[in-house]
Each structure stands twice: as C-alpha cells, then as structure tokens.
Amino acid sequence: MTDVVRTGFRPSRVAIYGLLLLAALVYLIPLFIMLVTSFKTPMDIRTGNLMALPTDWTTAGWTKAWSEACTGVQCEGIRGYFWNSFKMTVPAVLISTLLGAFNGYVLSKWKFKGSDLFFGMLLFGCFVPFQVVLLPMAATLGKLGLANTTAGLVLVHVIYGVAFTTLFFRNYYVAIPDALIKAARLDGAGFFTIFFRILLPMSTPIFMVSLIWQFTQIWNDFLFGVVFASGDSQPITVALNNLVNTSTGVKEYNVDMAAAMIAALPTLVVYIVAGKYFIRGLTAGSVKG
Amino acid sequence: MSQLELRSIRKTYPGVAEETLKGIDIDIASGEFLILVGPSGCGKSTLMNTIAGLETITNGSIVLDGKDISTMEPKDRDIAMVFQSYALYPTMNVRENIAFGLKIRKLPKAEIDQEVDRVADLLQISDLMNKKPANLSGGQQQRVAMGRALARRPSIYLFDEPLSNLDAKLRVEMRTEIKKLHQRLKTTIVYVTHDQIEAMTLADRIAVLKDGELQQLGTPKEVYDTPENLFVAGFMGSPSMSFIDVAVERSETGFSVAVEGSDGRMLALPVPDYLKSWAGKRVILGIRPEHVSQPDEQKRDDSMVTEGRFTVEVTEPTGPDVLAVIRLNDTDVQCRLDAEHPVEWGEDADLMFDMRKVVFFDPESEKRIRPQ
Numbered sequence: 201m202t203d204v205v206r207t208g209f210r211p212s213r214v215a216i217y218g219l220l221l222l223a224a225l226v227y228l229i230p231l232f233i234m235l236v237t238s239f240k241t242p243m244d245i246r247t248g249n250l251m252a253l254p255t256d257w258t259t260a261g262w263t264k265a266w267s268e269a270c271t272g273v274q275c276e277g278i279r280g281y282f283w284n285s286f287k288m289t290v291p292a293v294l295i296s297t298l299l300g301a302f303n304g305y306v307l308s309k310w311k312f313k314g315s316d317l318f319f320g321m322l323l324f325g326c327f328v329p330f331q332v333v334l335l336p337m338a339a340t341l342g343k344l345g346l347a348n349t350t351a352g353l354v355l356v357h358v359i360y361g362v363a364f365t366t367l368f369f370r371n372y373y374v375a376i377p378d379a380l381i382k383a384a385r386l387d388g389a390g391f392f393t394i395f396f397r398i399l400l401p402m403s404t405p406i407f408m409v410s411l412i413w414q415f416t417q418i419w420n421d422f423l424f425g426v427v428f429a430s431g432d433s434q435p436i437t438v439a440l441n442n443l444v445n446t447s448t449g450v451k452e453y454n455v456d457m458a459a460a461m462i463a464a465l466p467t468l469v470v471y472i473v474a475g476k477y478f479i480r481g482l483t484a485g486s487v488k489g
Numbered sequence: 490m491s492q493l494e495l496r497s498i499r500k501t502y503p504g505v506a507e508e509t510l511k512g513i514d515i516d517i518a519s520g521e522f523l524i525l526v527g528p529s530g531c532g533k534s535t536l537m538n539t540i541a542g543l544e545t546i547t548n549g550s551i552v553l554d555g556k557d558i559s560t561m562e563p564k565d566r567d568i569a570m571v572f573q574s575y576a577l578y579p580t581m582n583v584r585e586n587i588a589f590g591l592k593i594r595k596l597p598k599a600e601i602d603q604e605v606d607r608v609a610d611l612l613q614i615s616d617l618m619n620k621k622p623a624n625l626s627g628g629q630q631q632r633v634a635m636g637r638a639l640a641r642r643p644s645i646y647l648f649d650e651p652l653s654n655l656d657a658k659l660r661v662e663m664r665t666e667i668k669k670l671h672q673r674l675k676t677t678i679v680y681v682t683h684d685q686i687e688a689m690t691l692a693d694r695i696a697v698l699k700d701g702e703l704q705q706l707g708t709p710k711e712v713y714d715t716p717e718n719l720f721v722a723g724f725m726g727s728p729s730m731s732f733i734d735v736a737v738e739r740s741e742t743g744f745s746v747a748v749e750g751s752d753g754r755m756l757a758l759p760v761p762d763y764l765k766s767w768a769g770k771r772v773i774l775g776i777r778p779e780h781v782s783q784p785d786e787q788k789r790d791d792s793m794v795t796e797g798r799f800t801v802e803v804t805e806p807t808g809p810d811v812l813a814v815i816r817l818n819d820t821d822v823q824c825r826l827d828a829e830h831p832v833e834w835g836e837d838a839d840l841m842f843d844m845r846k847v848v849f850f851d852p853e854s855e856k857r858i859r860p861q
Binding site (some may be wrong): 377379380381383384385386387388389390393397398402403 | 494508538541543562563564568569572573574576577578580589590593594637641
C-alpha cells in the first residue's frame with residue numbers, strides 16, 4: 201500500500217503527467233475555441249474574449265449553418281452537402297473495403313504467377329499524389345458520362361482507396377495459416393465459400409481499420425470533391441469552403457465554426473465507435489497468439 | 490473400406506531443378522495404417538498433399554478403389570485430413586467446426602446433428618461442443634480436428650504430423666488413442682511423421698522416405714530388424730544403430746570380424762556364413778544398442794554370442810537402463826546396459842555381443858547384405 205502511494209507521488213511521475221496534460225490542453229484549445237465560438241452571438245464574438253465562454257448560449261449559429269447559410273449564390277445551409285458527402289462516402293468506403301478484402305484474399309491465399317509483382321505494383325498506388333491523376337481522371341469520368349456526379353466521385357475514391365485496402369487485407373490474411381484454407385478445401389468449400397464463411401468472419405479488426413481509414417480519407421477529401429463535383433453534388437468539404445469564403449456583410453464566425461464542427465462530426469463519431477478495433481487491427485499479428 | 494494405390498508418383502515444383510518426389514509406388518490395403526516417415530524435406534508432406542489433392546502431381550497416378558483420382562479436386566476425392574496445426578476454424582464453435590464439411594455437402598440438418606453427436610461421443614468431446622477453438626487445450630483441439638475428419642466418414646484419413654504440437658505426455662496419450670480408434674474403426678489411414686517412435690508404435694506398415702525416394706516399405710519389425718540400407722538402419726531406432734567398419738575374416742569355426750577397443754584390446758566377433766563371399770573384404774557392421782549388454786548366462790552357449798572387456802567412455806542413465814558408449818574401430822558404439830548393475834565412465838566393463846540380429850552393409854552401395 202505504502203509502495204503504491206510513494207510511486208504515485210514521485211516527482212518524475214508528476215512531471216510526466218503534467219507535461220502530458222499540458223500537451224493535451226494545447227491540442228484541445230482549437231476545439232474549445234471552435235465550440236464556444238459556435239455557441240456565441242456575433243455581438244459576443246466581436247466584443248468578448250476569444251477564450252471566454254459565451255455570455256448568451258445560442259444555437260443560432262448551428263441552425264443557420266445547417267439550413268440557412270449562403271454557400272455561394274444559394275442560401276440553404278450545408279444540409280444538402282452533408283448528405284452528399286454521406287451518399288459519396290458510404291458506398292465508396294464499403295466498395296473499396298470489400299474489393300480490398302477480396303484482393304487481399306486472392307493475393308495471399310490463391311497466389312498466381314506474378315501475383316507478388318502485381319501486389320508490389322498495386323502498392324505504388326498508395327504513393328501516387330492526388331494531383332497527378334486529376335486530368336486523366338477528369339477525361340475518364342467525362343468519357344464514362346460520370347462527370348460532376350456523386351457516382352463519379354465514388355468511382356474515383358474506390359480506385360484510389362483499393363491500393364490501401366488491398367494492402368491492409370493482404371497483410372492480415374498472410375498471417376492466417378494456409379492449413380485453414382486446405383482444411384476448408386477438403387471439407388468441400390470452394391473459392392467463395394472459403395472467403396465468405398471462413399476468412400471474412402475472422403476479419404473484424406482489419407475491417408475496422410479499413411473502414412476508419414477510408415471513411416476519414418474520403419469524407420475529408422477536398423481536392424477530388426472540388427474538381428470532379430459541381431453544384432448540387434458537391435461534398436461538405438467543398439461547401440464548407442464556399443460558406444466561409446462567401447462574404448456578404450459581416451463575417452459570421454459562429455456560423456463558420458458550427459459548419460466546421462458539423463463537417464468534422466462524422467469522422468469523430470467513427471473514431472469513437474470503432475477506435476478500439478483500429479488499435480487492435482493495427483497491432484494484430486505483431487503479437488503471435 | 491478403401492484401398493489406395495500410389496503409382497510412380499512424381500512431383501517437380503516449378504522453378505526447382507530437382508524432383509521433390511522421384512517415382513513413389515505404394516499400395517495401401519483397405520483398413521491399413523500406413524506411416525510415411527523420413528527427415529524434413531524428404532517429400533513426405535508433399536506426398537500427402539498430393540494424395541489429398543492440395544498439390545498436383547507431375548507424373549504417375551493415384552488410384553482409390555480402382556478409380557483414378559489424380560486430377561480430381563480435393564473435395565471430390567472422399568479424403569479427410571488432420572493437420573499439424575489442427576486448422577480449426579477460429580470463428581466457429583466445436584459443433585460448427587465438425588458440421589462444416591457436412592453443411593457444405595448439403596446434408597439434411599437432422600443427419601448432420603446425428604453425425605456430429607456420434608463423433609462427439611466417439612472422441613469424448615460432447616461437453617466442448619459450444620466452445621471456440623481458442624478456449625480449448627492442445628489435446629482438445631487435436632480431438633476436434635480428428636472429429637472433423639471422422640464426421641464425413643471418408644474413404645481415407647490423412648494425418649499430417651498430428652501430434653508434433655503436443656507436449657510429450659499428451660503425445661503418448663493421443664498416440665494410444667489414435668491406435669485404439671484405428672483398431673475400432675478399421676479405417677484406412679496414411680500418417681506422416683518425422684518421429685520414428687510414433688512410426689514404430691502406430692503403423693501396420695512403414696514407408697521410409699529420403700530425398701523423394703522410397704527407401705523401404707515394410708512392417709515396423711521388418712524395417713527395424715532388416716533395414717534395406719544404411720539410411721533406414723540409422724533412421725529407425727533410438728538410440729540409433731551403430732555402424733562399425735570391419736573386415737570379414739575366415740576363422741576355424743566359420744567367419745568373424747575383428748574389432749579393436751580404444752585401449753587396444755582386440756575381439757573377434759562371429760558373423761553368419763552368408764558373408765562367405767565377402768571374406769577378405771570390408772563391410773559395415775550395424776549393431777543396435779540392445780545387442781551389446783552385460784553378460785547373460787542364458788545366451789552364453791550360443792555360437793553367435795561372444796564376450797569382451799572394453800572401456801566405457803560415456804554413460805547415460807535413462808531409468809530402466811543405462812546407455813553406455815564404447816569405442817570400437819574408432820567408432821562410437823552404443824550399448825544398452827542393465828541399470829541394476831551400474832558402470833561408471835572410464836571403467837572397464839564385461840560386455841556380451843549378441844550377433845544373431847546384427848546386419849551388414851555393402852560399403853559401396855550402402856545396401857544391406859542379404860542372406861542367400
């Protein structure tokens with residue numbers, strides 16, 4: 201007992217925790233400012249301190265950002281763009297993750313001649329900068345008749361994401377013993393049965409990694425959104441930019457902050473819900489079980 | 490009841506110059522327990538995988554009950570396999586693991602339940618049915634893996650080193666259980682192991698492989714007593730047979746070979762008459778530890794038994810007996826001595842050489858010299 205008390209109050213411990221607390225505070229300050237500002241009135245913002253709590257708590261900024269703020273010529277808030285982002289992100293995340301899982305399965309358990317080379321080349325996809333593919337992709341989407349549509353954006357994100365998701369799943373499946381596949385083949389299971397009945401049920405941790413990674417990437421993407429979507433199909437990141445840059449009269453910081461919070465919320469929620477799997481999936485295989 | 494014929498099986502991996510299997514011919518009778526044994530890399534696991542259909546063969550044919558199955562898919566071959574790592578499906582419980590193969594084959598549910606229960610009773614795993622493999626001990630996982638194979642009632646069972654992941658005590662227990670199971674079910678089993686004790690205790694017949702070639706195929710007794718060549722003689726038996734380089738000489742009573750101890754003492758060991766044509770030539774004498782022991786009154790009168798006194802270099806007590814090493818013709822020779830009459834290393838000991846069961850090898854071909 202005395203031991204515990206003594207180690208608890210060692211000066212070095214206090215210093216470490218103090219430093220960590222300080223670092224956490226520094227990182228939390230922007231979030232704090234955004235949150236309090238979003239609940240202030242414009243008057244309050246102009247006269248009060250940046251760090252101070254609102255004198256009048258109001259959700260006016262949030263409702264305006266959601267349904268009334270002007271993004272360019274239209275003044276309907278970011279509501280529609282929020283759903284645009286969902287319509288783009290959810291299918292893109294699911295399709296790229298499933299494709300990655302399938303690729304990973306083939307590249308680890310059904311190797312063909314040149315499959316390692318194929319995988320190596322696919323990995324290059326992780327390092328290609330967004331800007332490089334803009335023009336060719338624009339041309340391709342145009343030919344496919346998908347320019348300026350949500351489906352086109354989904355396609356772009358799926359193509360871009362498959363390199364990452366394949367990498368995740370391939371490395372996860374490589375650690376699974378081949379004997380499992382052999383046993384299933386002798387049990388009479390075919391290519392797809394093995395994938396859906398044996399491997400997929402084992403893939404929860406890496407699925408979470410892939411989902412979080414892809415969701416964050418695609419939801420937060422601005423460049424593809426601003427280039428390949430226009431008007432009604434724009435994602436929220438583009439709308440947020442438009443909202444903040446639309447200047448009519450006085451700058452409404454509370455609306456800007458609320459809109460930014462709305463845009464950031466889904467990724468936050470995904471992290472909170474699936475975060476523990478993220479860590480588990482990333483460390484899977486590092487400890488042999 | 491099923492009979493399996495392996496006819497000159499050849500296998501070459503792409504990009505590998507040397508053949509992994511160099512024409513293996515084995516007939517496995519219905520209900521037989523055949524063990525494939527050999528050092529790592531001898532091709533035994535490859536051979537097993539080709540029987541299962543998990544790997545293709547380059548040449549030859551695999552015939553099951555008169556039907557050529559060489560090119561069939563694994564699932565169509567009616568063969569079940571137990572893996573070294575057990576390969577249980579981690580997300581399924583024991584019941585689902587055993588039932589998986591039956592479900593894939595679309596058996597009616599009632600039939601599946603009945604079959605799973607039968608197997609569970611047989612292997613005494615009924616109380617584990619709702620557990621996941623991760624919550625089972627090694628021995629229990631092993632049982633489930635066997636249960637999964639048994640449930641389908643296949644024609645042939647393949648066991649790929651099933652006991653090598655278990656600890657020593659459990660390994661002996663499971664060995665006995667597999668033997669009992671085979672005696673009860675009378676199934677045809679092909680079993681791969683690198684453990685020659687497992688091979689000796691379990692097999693009806695043993696196939697010894699080396700470098701993709703069949704060295705000898707025979708009952709455990711045949712393989713142990715009359716090994717075809719130096720490799721088989723050295724591989725089977727623990728501690729292994731000692732090989733002494735000797736010259737065959739004609740003596741007044743027949744033929745003999747002379748051995749010289751580390752202290753310079755000479756002894757003439759009687760050898761059988763079939764070595765007549767080798768008189769004056771060198772041969773390799775293969776002698777097992779149990780053929781060199783402390784003097785035994787009952788054996789003394791046999792003309793093929795002789796005695797000598799040699800210096801013991803090393804002793805290793807094993808419990809029931811003591812393994813001692815003496816040096817004859819500059820070769821270490823293992824002797825199995827009675828633990829009740831201990832010998833210390835460095836001391837001289839009276840030893841009896843029982844030459845009735847020793848074997849001789851041609852130093853050129855390394856093949857055993859057969860009695861004419």
